[in-house]
Amino acid sequence: MSRVADEAQKNRPRHVAIIMDGNGRWATQRKRPRLFGHQAGARRVREIVEACPELGVHYLTIFAFSTENWKRTQSEVAGLMSLFRRYIAKEMQEFMRQGVRVRFIGDRVRLDAKLRALMDEVEALTIANDRTHLTIALNYGGRDEVARATRRLAQEVAADRLHPDEVDETTLARFLDTCVLPDPDLVIRTSGEARISNFLLWQSAYAEYEFIDTLWPDFTPEVFESVLENFGNRERRFGAVPA
Template sequence: MRVPGTKGVDRVMPKPIREGNGPRHVAIIMDGNGRWAQRRGRPRLFGHHAGAKRVREIVEACPDLGVRYVTIFAFSTENWRRTQSEVAGLMSLFRRYITKEARALFEENVRVRFIGDRVRLDKKLVSLMDELEFMTSGCTGVNLTIAINYGGRDEVARATRRLAQDVAAGKLDPDAVNEETLPKYLDTCVLPDPDLVIRTSGEARISNFLLWQSAYAEYEFIDTLWPDFCAEEFGRLVTAYGNRERRYGGVKA
């Protein structure tokens, strides 16, 4: 098959994995945009723009690979520490991306959700996020979740606060709180936990991403910088997952 975004170059994608044998939900830490740009003598924002173009290619590859959910880490709670110009550029990129891609995502039947704390985001961006979520709310294809101003610890803290408020209001019995209860208060409450987490750029850390949800996820840390990450490589990682033995703390009989 022709890989989207390869400008007419035919590449062989790995064959789709067997039904029920591959990852249903893949989460991606899209790292390496800045380094990709700097190696080309360009500003970091040039790399972020290049990286944004890769998202569509990966989402388009999901159906053939049996991936129903894909969650991408776009901006963390720690990313506010970057230079003011880079943060402003990223926020502008998010607004532009949503405006440009909204119709295509809808027409491709992609359901879009955003996770993270929206309080610090500007009102225009939040409005665009709300509009895109509403526009695609009836879509039944790939579920794309975009994490903006997201941090795993922050998410758990916010969820715990909401849970405590329900306990204080008498809506929830404290004795009923267990590991099945907290996920109902997380940003990802309507999503299955990720089966596979991919991080690009050669860094081998999880950077505060989906801490609760990834307790039993498989991880792939690859050297490829995000703007160079293509559907072909994505397919190889998804297919490799299907060959792993998943025991969840048990042993094979």
């Protein structure tokens, strides 16, 4: 990497989280079924993951399916679950080739057994990789995550393995799905919607946000880089006054 490129990366976020929105609208604009848009979105994920090392992004977290997405039509949910299974199986060796470590966050209980087995398999296969850390939020909701973490914490207190006086922000964070990950520096939402949709509520307390009009299937590495450059121009104070 050149000295200029290295200097540019110093102001890049280390951990980027993305709410991948707009697949359905992208398909509708082309008079195609919504699943066609989800398939295009899945292909875009590969390109963005591939671009991360050059752009200085070490951790990428993507919102694939929320706890609220079960409200969609049965056919769309079934199509998405089938797409997730195919995507993981197809990309498994590519993840290895590129040095990508894959993790999943969210409640796996409601997912079908075959999908859960694939998730376990790719996590185990890529456990030693460290070039890019890809976290996929699948059947994930921020409030659900905090509730599950609180329940586990309460069980530790009830079993006398943890004293109530020891419970603070750091303690609770250890019980979150993302306990081994740094908090995101930047959260991006595509498709022009300006809401966070129950995504990484705890972790994004001090993240910068970018809401862009681009639909997810059109979110190219070039668009990604331009958003990262905007981040580099921001001053992050974390509650302090400017230096």
